[in-house]
Amino acid sequence: MPGRMQSRAGQTAIESQEGAPHIPVLLAEVLSALAPKPGGRYLDGTFGAGGYARAILEAAPDASLLALDRDPTAITGGAKLVSEMAGRLTLAQARFSELAEEAQRFDRVPLDGIVLDIGVSSMQIDQAERGFSFRFDGPLDMRMGREGRSAADLVNEAEEGVLADIFYHYGEERRSRAVARAIIEARRKAPLTTTKQLADLVAGIVWAEPGGPHAATRVFQALRIAVNDELGELVRALHAAEEVLAPGGRLVVVTFHSLEDRIVKQFLAERSGRAPAGSRHAPVLTAAQPTFSLVSRGPVAPSEAEMRLNPRARSAKLRAAARNEAPPRPAGPDLVALAGLPEPQPRRRPRA
Structure with a gap:
């Protein structure tokens, strides 16, 4: 069949628009967790190159799928x-946080399953003009939806403290303050407008292990998350899925770094029987009724064979749960807080 090839690991590879094979991560595990059934109604919140969408529809005769992607490409x-x-397949340009509204708009509620593959797609990374990667020199953009504030806008306009917080909390970059200071100094002479300019600047400050990730990896990740509000999108999408899944419907989420996985893990833990922990924002008075049951007790990781075939899969984790009949819960403040930057702490006054 044109546009497809069967890999040695038995996965489906989908050709991207440039002709390079795009291999869906944890495809067999996603299908096992989602358990698509004939005639079911499903939603893929991150369509990308269509790898999951094709596999779901081929696995379930007469099933229908609504697929969303914020990227018009x-x-x-x-x-x-x-x-x-x-x-059987309907595509709509929308953020996956809007999945409840889109499911209502296309008359797909309730849904039998939702799958989310969080993060940037390999197609976006491989297109220099999108500005996601330091491997290619291109405009410092990083906007998944091609609208709104770009990475260049953020780098050239944000205050030093904001940039440092973004690099530290979204990229877990230990030299965040030094990188932020260097950016401020550099942009006083001329704006930073390309991926190479920023990558070279960071490489002069952050030491990289020989043979390890590029020195700018964490800074680029942090900017991408901030530009696209990726963690906020994830929190909103999880709550939206809780609203529109039918009893027994499956929620399957694939993440690629610890910040995303922590949000999914905490959401599913709270929704599957553990009462939400009290906090100074919202002390718990009574245990809430579970809305999900876990499909697997811990995260599902890719096999060694898949990681050899597809290096992008190395950091992937899959978590899945099945919806029950309990009513959806409001968003908890602690989960929402995980998606944002911490509030600035007031400076302590020096002692007299």
């Missing part, structure tokens, strides 16, 4: 698959 590129699936 992904929607355009999916037209061929829409035609091939003959009415």
Whole structure:
């Protein structure tokens, strides 16, 4: 079949628009956790190159799938698959945080399953003009939806303290303050407008292990998360999924770094029987009724064979849960707080 190839690990590889194979991460495990059934109604909140979408529809005869992506390039590129699936696949340009509204708009509520593959797609990384990667020199953009504030806007306009917080909390970069100071100094002479300019600047400050990730990896991750509000999107999407899944419906989430996984882990732990922990924001008075049951007790990681075939899979983790009949809960403040930067702490007055 054109546009497909079967890998040695038995995974489906989908050709990207540039012709390079795109291999969906943890595909077999996603299908096992989602358990698509004939005639079911499913939603893929992160369509990308369509790897999960194709596999779900091929696994479940007569099932229908609503697929979302905030990137207009992904929607355009999916037209061929829409035609091939003959009415079973609907594509919509939308953020996955808007999945409840989109499911209502296309009359798909309740849903039998939702899958989310969080983070930037390999297609976006491989396109220099999108500005996601330091491997190619391109404009410092990083906008998944091609709208709003770019990474260049953030780097050239944000205050030093804001940049340092972004690098530290979203990228876990230990030299965040030094990088932020260097950016401020550099932009006084001329704006930073390309990925190479920023990558070279960071490489002059952050030491990288020989053979390890590039020195700018964590800074680029942090900027991408901030530009696209990725963690806030994830929190909103999890609560939206709770609203629109049918009893027994499955929620399957694949994450690629610890910040994302921590949010998913905490959400599912709270929703599957553990009462939300009290905090100074919202002390718990009574235990809330569970809304999900866990499909697997811990995260599912890729096999050694998959990691050899697809290095992008190395950091992937899958978590899944099944919806029950309990009503959805409001968003908890502690979970929302995980998605944002911490509030600035007031400076202590020196002792007299």
